[in-house]
Amino acid sequence: MEYKHSEIEKKWQKYWAENKTFKTEIDNNKKKYYVLDMFPYPSGAGLHVGHPLGYIASDIYARFMRHKGFNVLHPMGYDAFGLPAEQYAIQTGTHPAITTEKNIKRYREQLDKIGFSFDWDREVVTSDPKYYKWTQWVFIQLFNSYYCNQANSARPIDELVEVFSLQGTKDLDLACTEPMSFTADEWNSKSEAEQQEILMNYRLAYLAETWVNWCPALGTVLANDEVINGLSERGGFPVERKKMQQWILRITAYAQRLLDGLNTVDWSESLKEMQRNWIGRSEGATVFFGIENHPDMKLEIFTTRPDTLWGSTFMVLAPEHDYVDIITKPENKAQVEEYVTYAKNRSERERMTEVKTVSGVFTGAYGINPLTNEKVPIWIADYVLSGYGTGAIMAVPGHDSRDFAFARHFGLPVLQVVCAPGDEPKDTSTWEESYDSKDGVIINSGFITGMNVKEAISTVVKKLEEMNVGKGKINYRLRDAIFSRQRYWGEPFPIYYKDGIPYAMDEKDLPLELPEVDKFLPTESGEPPLARAKNWTYKGYPLEVNTMPGFAGSSAYYLRYMDSKNNNELVSKEAASYWVNVDLYLGGDEHASGHLIYSRVWDKFLFDIGVAITEEPYQKLINQGKIQGRSNFVYRINGTNKYVSLNLKNDYDTSALHVDINIVKNDELDIEAFKKQSPENASAEFILEDGKYICGWEIEKMSKSKFNVQNPDDLVEKYGADTLRLYEMFLGPLESHKPWDTNGIEGVFRFLKKLWRLYHDRDNNFILSDEEPTAEELKVLHKTINKVETDIKNFSFNTAVASFMIAVNELSELKCNKRKILDELTVLISPYAPHIAEELWQLSGHDTTVEYAAYPVFDAKYVHEDSFEYPVSFNGKVRFKINLPLTLSQDEVEKIVLATPEAQKWTEGKEVKKFIFVPKRIINIAVV
């Protein structure tokens, strides 16, 4: 009568491993399906129950699709480069490779216990030279490429060299750092060093001096997505702006394609929106203003509202703008310098928190509006950012809230040039806010007066272009990605310096392995740790001492899984053509502006150079919710060693203390276990309610210090992997964030015991009846099959678990232990609880015939007792039995079924809305 989960689970895990049950090969007779999890960073803390949530869901889907006859690729690996192992190395001297290997081993043990159907033969580890050889290879390709805006594709840099030597920059539209223009003759007369410097302006991986996010505490620079509110994402340390020479990826070249691609993928609307915001496309125009007393200079500004040119009453430069020194009048110099110094010394964080403070200073200079020839004062203010647009704006206080606040603060004039539809122009001195809306009619604006805003914008842009004082322009918020880290534990750059000029290593010399160093710290002169390595040279030239950032190794790993053992190519044409891209990708939404952007850029680049087959790497993406911690508290009466139960604590003066959730069950404290925890606890006294000590609880982040970390191994040991799998799914919708709470796990465990008992007698002998199931029993089965399949397809894994429970309850009530029911039930449940399913399947023997049952759905009227009618859909009572290949989709099955004489006879004269198909015997579980 006993369900021995640990015996069963060990047996099947061993069987799967020994038989390589889940090993996947290219099979052109089967349709492919690629299920991928975001691979984990193997941290020293091991897995907690939050990690497997997504893995369980993807495993269920992978197993389900295998049953459906697909050739499923479901790999796993490790994102193994990262800060924690390096910081541990700095503290202890242990090489990060050793720490990483140890952690990976632990992760693997933990993962294996949960019974995942990963093809471990395809495992990748980003810190393995065999793997990062290809990360370095991609970097070389990026270095050797430029982006042609006309072709909208990356191209080999050699091609550009040839073009330059023939026509210079004439007729070219290239993604670049700074616009350049030169003739073929000029190019040809330049030295090697000069030419290389120019090429750097166009390479997709380039070296440049820029403002970076420098984190002194971590001793490295960070990418924009690694900085949150002015603090480092990892560790929460302050981040400063600093000008440094860094490797950068020209991801902005792909901005538009990143945006367009979002329309072709099946991602959640919120995630797509996050990416759209991060890319931040805005359409507008650049306009050249004249500068009084500087006839040879033009001040370029960017605006999204060229229609408001007549309403511009002043201009603003960012404090870092190059023109500040040049145009400032001598009498304003002192004030301007003071302001620039003030602005420079404000940290990013201060600047962010003091957004509402208006500050600025007048330069004494005037700009000249190219359309109106009006003179407008030029100010300096830090609400204009040097990094966006041109670092200079024309201020239109009447129609921009920030300009409005500035104008009011400094008493600058406000003009109205747009009028709300159906409204009369109003005296701007009475305005309390600007009219920012684009819905309106232009007034007081020369030749565009009377037009609507949209019309006016295009008319002005046309005019600006005619007059050669501006042009239409699209700006993106997206910035190029800083790609250097001053760290040891990352991929070395395959770059060496000859006379200070960077060159890519020969591909055949890859991988460039990480060198040994005596310490994992920067050198005394502040150079990155790799500068400590002896003989860190290539062909006698010094090698790059920075390493690549965390996102390097994770940007193309999905391609590598397709062909992970291939030592000659990142991925073979054959493998890439068969597997194409990821059909289902599961992971957290914290990667929206990092990994999921970089990875898409790499894929597009690899597509451009003919390695990847599609432009989008991840077709469908699901963000599983984070599992939060649920802490338990005990209440100690202040100044005593007495603890009072939750509902009585208001009668006392108490302090809440975290208590280890592992000694609390359903919020009831295990007093004996508590006493054993420490000598102090041993003498504790308790004030109980109803003979129990009830703990309080709160939702917090899962962390060791809060004693609320739930380790999956303990649960697997106690309840088994099948219970854990079912319970994690049962917890709630996959995508919502939810606290971990073991309060309900017993219910799921009970369900599995019940399932086991359905086919076992009191002495734990397997019992099975060969009788034909009754109509009632079949109804239970088919209802469940239908519901569970629909749920899995909708990724509604929690409701599917409920259906299993209902089915087993009903079958228990019917005392049904029929073979036919068991066979199908086992297959159905196996994605969720594979171990028990395998065991029951084996005990019962199997049958692999495939048969579809088709239920026509038609409209009918339901007559309510209150005598009104409403339409409903009913499942038809007639059903078809047709033997068809498993690989067919529902649509294909429908087509075939509808063509049969049987179906035509039945559907005659009836309005059949759709058919529901239930594949009966699905497939042998283990041996795929």
Place this chain on the structure above:
RNA sequence: GCCCGAGUGGCGGAAUUGGUAGACGCGUCGGUCUCAAAAACCGAUGAGGAAACUCGUGCCGGUUCGAUUCCGGCCUCGGGUACCA
């Protein structure tokens, strides 16, 4: 501020295109078995009411024979983002 998302019993959460709100599980209460406990099983469990019945899906209003679902206006809580011109 802006952009998303969500508010349903004591708790986690269910409810095809509007159609018996609260599936399933936890907890609680009662019972069976037992010397007893554990395990297991059975029953009850949104609120009020003896009952018939009434009220109930954040709040207010609307559409409808009928609204958790659709529309308008608010409130609250999450998440993202932030002087992007």
